[in-house]
Amino acid sequence: MTKRVELIIGGARSGKSSLAECRAERWLSEGHVEELIYIATAQSKDNEMAVRIAHHKATRSPVWQVQELPWEIADIIAQITPKQCVLIDCLTLWLTYGLCEVSEREFNNNKFKLLKALKTTQGSVILVSNEVGHGIVPMGELSRRFVDESGWLNQDIATIADRVDFVMAGLPLNLKSEIK
Numbered sequence: 658m659t660k661r662v663e664l665i666i667g668g669a670r671s672g673k674s675s676l677a678e679c680r681a682e683r684w685l686s687e688g689h690v691e692e693l694i695y696i697a698t699a700q701s702k703d704n705e706m707a708v709r710i711a712h713h714k715a716t717r718s719p720v721w722q723v724q725e726l727p728w729e730i731a732d733i734i735a736q737i738t739p740k741q742c743v744l745i746d747c748l749t750l751w752l753t754y755g756l757c758e759v760s761e762r763e764f765n766n767n768k769f770k771l772l773k774a775l776k777t778t779q780g781s782v783i784l785v786s787n788e789v790g791h792g793i794v795p796m797g798e799l800s801r802r803f804v805d806e807s808g809w810l811n812q813d814i815a816t817i818a819d820r821v822d823f824v825m826a827g828l829p830l831n832l833k834s835e836i837k
Contacts, residue, residue, distance in 0.1 A: 660739065661781040664814050666788045667824035674713065674746050676822065676829055677783045681742045682718060690781055691740040695721040696730055698750040713746075727754045731770035737780030748786035748814070752807055756799065768810070775817045786811055788823065 663680070667673045684690045695717065701707040717723070721744075724733070730745055737743055745751070755764040775782060790808045795801050815821045821833040 660779055661820075662775050662778070662814075662818045663781075663783045663820040663822070664786065664811070664818040665783065665822050665824060665829070666786045666811055668788060668791075671824045672827035672829075673785045673787075673824045675716075675827070676824055677744050677746065677785050678717065678721075681744050681781075681783055682720060684742055684781065685720060690742040692742070693721050694733070694737070694741060694743045695723045696733060696743060696745045697723060697725045698727050698730070698745065698747060698754070699725075700727050700750075700754075727751065728759070728767065731767060731774040734771070734774040734778050734780075734782055737778060737782075739779050742781040742783065744783045744785070746785040748784055748810060749789065749807055752810060753803065756803060756806065772813055772817065775814065784814060784818075786814070 663677075665673045665677050678695075681690070681693050685693055697710070697713070699706060699710050699713075701710050714723075726733070728751065730751060734743055734745075755767060759767070775784075787807070788811070789804050795804060815833065818833065819835045820831070822829040822831050824830070
């Protein structure tokens with residue numbers, strides 16, 4: 658399989674992760690890739706998030722090599738080979754880390770590194786991200802910035818991506834598809 662970047666967006670519990678995992682596992686079973694790497698960006702900082710993480714772990718196939726990385730994902734994407742597929746789940750948690758845990762400069766540098774890595778990767782990458790821009794404009798400054806940055810990040814990645822799907826109620830709607 659040649660280099661491929663896919664973005665899967667949707668709301669919470671829409672079926673994004675399941676679609677991403679199934680797609681990558683199909684590539685593995687069809688021989689397009691030989692190795693699946695799952696990058697989980699979630700951090701267990703409260704009980705509710707711990708339950709979400711446990712659910713993902715319990716339902717994930719054992720074919721995955723899992724790495725829990727809340728922030729440094731660009732280097733992995735830049736280093737994968739044509740026979741590897743990396744699934745990033747999820748970009749909005751990665752973004753939250755960038756907005757809340759690091760400096761503005763580090764956030765901007767790492768976002769640039771991520772976009773560059775996606776453009777130059779030799780492997781296949783599936784990115785999962787929440788679509789948060791369908792609601793009202795939030796009241797708080799950080800919440801508004803999160804919605805703005807999330808929208809811009811999704812747009813930037815959609816421009817790079819070969820395929821973009823929007824998932825609602827477990828059903829994918831293809832927004833962009835470039836055959837390679």
